[in-house]
Amino acid sequence: MHGINPYTYLTDVLLRVSSHPASEVADLTPRLWKANPLRSDLHRKVNSASE
Template identity: 55%
Template sequence: MMRRLFEWVDENIQAQAFLPSNPFLKALGYIQERKDGLMVYLDDPDVPIDTNHVERVIRAIPMGRKNGTFCWTELGAQQIAIVQSLLATCRLHDVNPYDYLVDVLQRVGEHPQARVHELTPRVWKTLFADKPMRSDLHHAHGGIKDAG
């Protein structure tokens, strides 16, 4: 059904029956420009209709931008951005950031490079979250309270 809609949109744009300033033509162009994203949404029922959930999670990143001015170097600011992105992704997937970072930082040296995607918060949650690697501090002090 939707494929037919996109075909109809393409046909009407190619027909050039409207002036470029016509609002209908602009609407068709809008649909045509977003075809790939719309198809992902329509083909996968797990894809949300909007990105509001992501925008809420990353709201803290612009707030931390001012702190980035104290990073001394551009590389330092980039590293902070990477960490903020990881933390936001952890929150997005209901992963405890402390458990995630402790586990991944211990695991990364021995984890196969070809499977590095397994260390992203989303995949890590399904593979390692049930039994995360712990730091020596965790074991020495009978566990560390939730850092959330």
């Protein structure tokens, strides 16, 4: 629906949900995440390995 890769989104959100401020939980919804993807360290490692 939002045109994002579900694996990338869920990986990023699940890795940071425990440390993300509860007052900013809306940032983790697909609509807001797409506008400003937070990207975890895992995302950077996967992308650098594929280069």
